[in-house]
Amino acid sequence: MDDHSRPKRNRPPSMYDVARLAGVSQTTVSFVVNNVTSAAISQETRDRVWAAIHALGWRPNAMARSLRTRHSQTLGLISDEVVTSPYAVRMILGAQEAAWSGQQMLLVVNTSGQRDIEQTALQFMLERRVEGLMYAAMYHHEVTPPPELKLVPVVLVNCFVADRSLPAIIPDEVQGGYTATAALIRRGHRRIAFINEIIPMPALFGRLEGYRQALADHGLPFDPSLVRSCHSNAHDAFAAALSLLERDDRPTALFCFNDKMAMGAYDAIKRLGLRIPQDVAVIGFDNLELIAAQLYPPLTTVELPHYEMGRRAVELLQNLPAGESLPPMQHYLPCPLIERESI
Amino acid sequence: MDDHSRPKRNRPPSMYDVARLAGVSQTTVSFVVNNVTSAAISQETRDRVWAAIHALGWRPNAMARSLRTRHSQTLGLISDEVVTSPYAVRMILGAQEAAWSGQQMLLVVNTSGQRDIEQTALQFMLERRVEGLMYAAMYHHEVTPPPELKLVPVVLVNCFVADRSLPAIIPDEVQGGYTATAALIRRGHRRIAFINEIIPMPALFGRLEGYRQALADHGLPFDPSLVRSCHSNAHDAFAAALSLLERDDRPTALFCFNDKMAMGAYDAIKRLGLRIPQDVAVIGFDNLELIAAQLYPPLTTVELPHYEMGRRAVELLQNLPAGESLPPMQHYLPCPLIERESI
DNA sequence: CTTTAAGACTAAAACGAATTACTAATTCGA
């Protein structure tokens, strides 16, 4: 044979190599591999092709395929800190598993909040022709993403833009606050303190509103002196809890803005020789397994639905008619109650 | 003009579109974009080309480029549970940032330990022609990865194969145990208890060996009764700590297998009315910010170098001469001491 | 015996870049 028939050495086999070995055309190999029904290929030939494929260890070249089909089978996730934060790794997981079941891969870039990284990350993803983009934030807040984001279907996760002009998936903070408070009320508590975050953010306002709504709905008065604000760490929450519990009419339950603060509250309660939940009930927020499950007694808390947000985001992008972009809907996901033993 | 000169609607512009607008050939556009020095293109023409690029909003198609250059600019990371575990999200971060600085993207798939997912994930990555693969485990242990892994340069992260035939990046458990123990000895402690993990794993043996070496090096006797084993959770560690501290000759320092267990130890110490670190010093392992920084007093601990492992893994893959695979070296990374206030 | 219709394939043209091998017009040196 002449020159061109020798196998091109040291590169993965292509359909041509398979075709040559099977004694058919490359087109036929393609038809066999993709099970194209409109093409009539005899069973015999199919078998020969598959045999050749296995013999050579051929596997499709996704780049070539994507180039031709104009489908990259890829979604992108740009996050500020999500990946590092144990708060939200579940979001990545949810997104990845959903992408996975749609035969897509997830491209993840963490920007550490740096604008320039964000920009180049976005360029990278656009160059790779991602079929959809998620722009995610570590904690629920307002963002101003780069405008190029709109070149491709996009959904915000755990964040939103001021004018709500982009679709977003965010936790229902009000419902979360309501759920936590109502759970305590259901256990018979009437004096429920709330140790809230002090830095203004949607979670602060939302959970407070939920707290007030739950009280109102159950005919309980709202007592502003039962609401304390401090930075969301165990140490400051320790002090806040202490001051609340040293009052004569001490509350019988503590609703903490998050699990870290609940950790501080636990310390304060134990320090005062009180028992959880007999003397004081505690409920947290976030459901950080690491803390909530390790505390004694295990902490009842409200979960931020990170996994669900990641999953939903991908699903929205996947069910999109080709070429269109998502309507700017704001999807509020419920924060479920995770019952353990602290209330 | 005839038919083929009209722009192909509703798809991103290609180099041909740019070329047409700038009045040059596609080749010239390519030369300008890639700054090919061997080609002589006048400054005037370069400017025209760039102007056209900006006018059209052209950006390279990574799939086409990769197909031609046979470089996917992509690395893959297959992990069992790493992504979900707050233990090791830093590994992903380290890998991603290193990949990033090498102009590569990271493809991450979490298998949840399921063999079939692992298999398809691997196929996916091979189809995408990743230039290197990382196979990572949630906790340091022996693995048996699928054989196809060897079709591409690969490095194990936080795990190893029985015959050490694959390169691996793993934490130096012995050094970690030594570091923790030596830190306590340096603070004057002589009776140092060790609350160890009970399920056999490299960390258990390594840290114990480090503990013994440190004692020996400082002329201290090894007292088996000061070593307790239990499951690595706060609750069991609480009990273990309590039993150690209720002895007449109670130890003055507790080395805990990990931070979760240190959390239980804290509870035990506080329950007995003892102070940290004045009455009992505590040192942990893992450096889970979430726990270590929130505990009171903040926990001194030894860090598992997850970020560093991720980074190193990518660097090894990047510095590989084309076509070769990594020598099966086992890279032991040191576990640094993170000083806070508990010793 | 000729036409039609399956049946079983194949040739060739995309997809969007990178790259090699030219061409045409100047400029330079002797």
Next chain:
DNA sequence: TCGAATTAGTAATTCGTTTTAGTCTTAAAG
């Protein structure tokens, strides 16, 4: 003033697929 060198660029091929539009047999129908 002639050939060589330089400058400025282009045509054509390639990467590995998918897909459209055929081609060539053979069998059935009329």
